[in-house]
Amino acid sequence: xxxxxxxxxxxxxxxxxxxxxxxxxxxxxxxxxxxxxxxxxxxxxxxxxxxxxxxxxxxxxxxxxxxxxxxxxxxxxxxxxxxxxxxxxxxxxxxxxxxxxxxxxxxxxxxxxxxxxxxxxxxxxxxxxxxxxxxxxxxxxxxxxxxxxxxxxxxxxxxxxxxxxxxxxxxxxxxxxxxxxxxxxxxxxxxxxxxxxxxxxxxxxxxxxxxxxxxxxxxxxxxxxxxxxxxxxxxxxxxxxxxxxxxxxxxxxxxxxxxxxxxxxxxxxxxxxxxxxxxxxxxxxxxxxxxxxxxxxxxxxxxxxxxxxxxxxxxxxxxxxxxxxxxxxxxxxxxxxxxxxxxxxxxxxxxxxxxxxxxxxxxxxxxxxxxxxxxxxxxxxxxxxxxxxxxxxxxxxxxxxxxxxxxxxxxxxxxxxxxxxxxxxxxxxxxxxxxxxxxxxxxxxxxxxxxxxxxxxxxxxxxxxxxxxxxxxxxxxxxxxxxxxxxxxxxx
Ligand code: UTP
Numbered sequence: 001x002x003x004x005x006x007x008x009x010x011x012x013x014x015x016x017x018x019x020x021x022x023x024x025x026x027x028x029x030x031x032x033x034x035x036x037x038x039x040x041x042x043x044x045x046x047x048x049x050x051x052x053x054x055x056x057x058x059x060x061x062x063x064x065x066x067x068x069x070x071x072x073x074x075x076x077x078x079x080x081x082x083x084x085x086x087x088x089x090x091x092x093x094x095x096x097x098x099x100x101x102x103x104x105x106x107x108x109x110x111x112x113x114x115x116x117x118x119x120x121x122x123x124x125x126x127x128x129x130x131x132x133x134x135x136x137x138x139x140x141x142x143x144x145x146x147x148x149x150x151x152x153x154x155x156x157x158x159x160x161x162x163x164x165x166x167x168x169x170x171x172x173x174x175x176x177x178x179x180x181x182x183x184x185x186x187x188x189x190x191x192x193x194x195x196x197x198x199x200x201x202x203x204x205x206x207x208x209x210x211x212x213x214x215x216x217x218x219x220x221x222x223x224x225x226x227x228x229x230x231x232x233x234x235x236x237x238x239x240x241x242x243x244x245x246x247x248x249x250x251x252x253x254x255x256x257x258x259x260x261x262x263x264x265x266x267x268x269x270x271x272x273x274x275x276x277x278x279x280x281x282x283x284x285x286x287x288x289x290x291x292x293x294x295x296x297x298x299x300x301x302x303x304x305x306x307x308x309x310x311x312x313x314x315x316x317x318x319x320x321x322x323x324x325x326x327x328x329x330x331x332x333x334x335x336x337x338x339x340x341x342x343x344x345x346x347x348x349x350x351x352x353x354x355x356x357x358x359x360x361x362x363x364x365x366x367x368x369x370x371x372x373x374x375x376x377x378x379x380x381x382x383x384x385x386x387x388x389x390x391x392x393x394x395x396x397x398x399x400x401x402x403x404x405x406x407x408x409x410x411x412x413x414x415x416x417x418x419x420x421x422x423x424x425x426x427x428x429x430x431x432x433x434x435x436x437x438x439x440x441x442x443x444x445x446x447x448x449x450x451x452x453x454x455x456x457x458x459x460x461x462x463x464x465x466x467x468x469x470x471x472x473x474x475x476x477x478x479x480x481x482x483x484x485x486x487x488x489x490x491x492x
Contacts, residue, residue: 022057023050029060036065037220044226044381052227059229063213063221068394072219075369075392083319090310090329090337091305093292093410094280101412108343109279116259116278117169123257124162124272125171125243127236127398128155128187128265129180129209134424135266140183143190146268146422148394148435149460153424155190157268159197160463165273172203173273175367178242184208207246210234212367214374214391220378222391230374230391236264237365237396242358249353255377257457260352262345262398268434270344271467278346280409287405288348288353292339298326301341303399305364312343312408314399315474339410341399342419355401365396365405391432417441442491445472450484461491 008171030042045053074464114236132141142158145151152160159175166173170300179187188206191197196204211231213221224230235242243249252260259278263270271277281289292305299322303314317325320337327336358364374391378384402408411420420437423429435458443453443460448469466472475491476482483489 011260019058022054026057029057032065037070038065038068039377041221041229043316045487048227056227057230059085059231062211063229068213068215068221069219071098071367072392072396074216074367075215076217078221078278085315085321086244086309088315088324089307091307091339091410092274093305093339096414098414099294099412105280106276108150109283110276111279112283113275113279114169115189116282117173117273117275118166118171120171120256122173122259122278123132123176123252125176125178125239125260125262126158126265126272127209127239127262129178129183129233129238129297131180131182131233132203132235132266132267134180135422136425140179140187140190141176141422142265144422144431146438147460148265148439148458149488150462150479153190154265154268156197157320157463158193158263158270158272160465161272162228163198164463164467172200174187174252175199175204176243176248176252176260177204177206178209178239180209180231181197181211181231186303186473189271192310195484205246205248205251207242207248209238209242210245212394214372214393216391220396222374224374224376226377226381230376232393233395235368235395236398237400238380240352240365240401241358241396242356244353244356249349249356258349260347260349262347264343264421266423267342267344267419268438269418269420271418277344279414280411281346281348284407284409285476286346286407286409287348288401288407289346289411290399291344291413291418292410293326293342293413293419294338295335295340296415298335300340302342305336305339305341308403311403311411312402312405314397339412342413342415343398344413344418347396349400351405353402365400365404367394367396369393370395389472414442442472446485449473449476453485456485456487456489458487459485459489459491465491 008077030339032037033041048056097106098101128142130141130142135141137144142155142404143153146154146157162173162175184206191204212234214230214232215221222230261273263272277291290305301317303316304320306313306315324337329336355363356363370393371389372388372391372393373386416437420434422431422434439458442459443456445461446453461472466475
C-alpha cells in the first residue's frame with residue numbers, strides 16, 4: 001500500500017519538476033515519441049533555443065500517443081467503414097405551441113424552470129474555442145460586432161442576456177466560457193476592458209479546451225515549425241473534458257448548480273437562459289436535452305436528430321443519404337427527418353462530469369476526422385503552405401453525448417426567435433443575415449404591440465430591456481411616453 005503511495009508521490013514530484021523545468025527531463029518524452037514512431041518531432045531539438053525546447057517538451061507532454069495512434073488507424077480505415085442506417089428513425093420532439101403543440105406542458109415547464117433559476121441551480125456555458133476560419137475575423141469570434149444598430153459584440157449580447165435573467169430571477173447566474181490556447185488571453189482582456197459588461201467578475205469563469213495534434217495520412221504528427229507541433233482545439237465536444245479538468249464541475253457543485261445551459265458563441269439570437277427549456281429538461285429528469293428547428297429544406301446543412309438502436313443520435317448532413325434527407329412523412333406531408341440540430345442544449349452537471357471524465361467514467365466521446373490544409377514543415381524543415389488537404393484534425397462533437405444519455409428530451413424552437421448564427425464572412429449565416437434576423441425579431445415585437453413598423457428595417461432591443469416578445473410587450477405597456485419609431489431606433 002505504502003509502496004503504491006510512494007510510487008504515486010514520486011510520479012507527481014517528477015511531473016511537477018518537469019513543468020518547472022522540462023529540460024531536466026527531456027530524455028523520457030523523446031524516447032516515448034521514438035518508440036511510438038514519432039521520433040521526427042524532436043528531429044531539430046538540438047538546434048532549438050532553450051525556450052523553444054521547453055515549449056516543444058511541454059506540447060509533447062500533453063499528447064496521448066496511444067490515442068493518436070488509435071485515431072490514425074481509424075482514419076485510414078474510415079473508407080471501409082459502412083455507415084449503417086438500418087433501423088434509423090426520426091427522433092420524437094415536443095412541438096412548439098406555435099406549430100400546434102399543446103400549450104399546457106410549456107406553461108408547466110416554464111414554471112419549473114423559473115423555480116430552478118430562483119434556486120440558483122442553473123449556469124450558462126458558452127463554447128468559444130473555435131478557430132472561426134470561415135468568418136476570417138481578426139480576433140476571438142465572441143468579440144465580433146454582431147448587433148444591427150449598436151454593433152455590440154457577441155459576448156456583450158450574451159452578458160446582457162445573462163445579466164437580465166439573473167436580475168429577473170433574483171440571483172447571480174454563473175457563466176462559464178471555454179476558450180482555446182489561441183484566443184484565451186485576448187478573450188479575457190476583452191472582458192477586462194469592457195468591465196465584464198456589468199456582470200461581476202467573480203461570476204465569469206474562463207478555461208481553455210484541450211488540444212490534439214494534427215497528423216498526416218500516415219499518422220505522423222505534423223510540425224508547424226522545427227520546434228512546434230501543429231496542435232488544434234479538440235472540438236466543441238472537448239468542452240466537457242475541459243469542464244472537468246479545469247475544476248469547474250467542483251466549483252459549480254459547491255455553488256449549488258446542477259444544470260448547465262450550453263450554447264455556441266456564434267448565435268446572437270440564442271436564449272442563453274430559457275426557463276421553459278430548463279423546465280422540460282428537469283421535468284423529464286434528463287441527462288441532456290436539445291432544441292430543434294424544422295429543417296428549412298431537405299438539404300439544409302444541419303445535423304438530424306434521429307433514434308438508432310433505441311438511442312438518440314445526431315446524424316450529420318454529410319452522412320445522411322440524400323434519399324433519407326428528402327423522404328416525406330406520409331402522415332404530415334413534411335420531411336420525415338425534419339428535426340435539425342442547432343447546438344443548444346441543457347445538461348445535468350452530473351452527466352457532463354461523467355462524459356467529461358471520459359474513459360475513467362466508462363463514457364467517452366468519439367473523435368471525428370477533418371481532412372484539412374495544415375501549414376507545416378517538410379522533412380528538410382522547410383515551411384509548406386499546402387494547396388490541398390494534407391492533414392487530419394481530430395475533434396469531438398457535443399452531440400455525441402446524446403447516445404450516452406439515459407434520458408434526453410428534444411423541444412422545438414422557432415428558428416426566427418432563436419437561430420441565426422454568424423459563421424461566414426458573406427452569404428448565408430453571415431453577419432448580414434444575422435443582423436437582418438435580429439431586426440426582424442424586434443420588428444415583430446413592435447408589431448405585436450400594435451405599432452406600425454412599415455418602412456423600418458433596422459432596429460435593436462437590448463436584452464436588458466426585453467428578452468422575449470412578452471417581456472417587450474410588458475415594458476412597452478409600462479412606458480408613459482412611447483418613443484416615435486424611426487430607422488435605427490435602439491431600446492436600451
Ligand atoms: P464551428 O463548427 O462553427 O467551428 O464551431 P469554428 O471553429 O467556430 O469555425 P470554422 O469552422 O473554423 O469557421 C461551432 C461552435 O463550437 C465552438 C466554436 O467556438 C463555436 O462556438 N468550438 C468549435 C469550440 O469551442 N472548440 C472547437 O474546437 C471547435
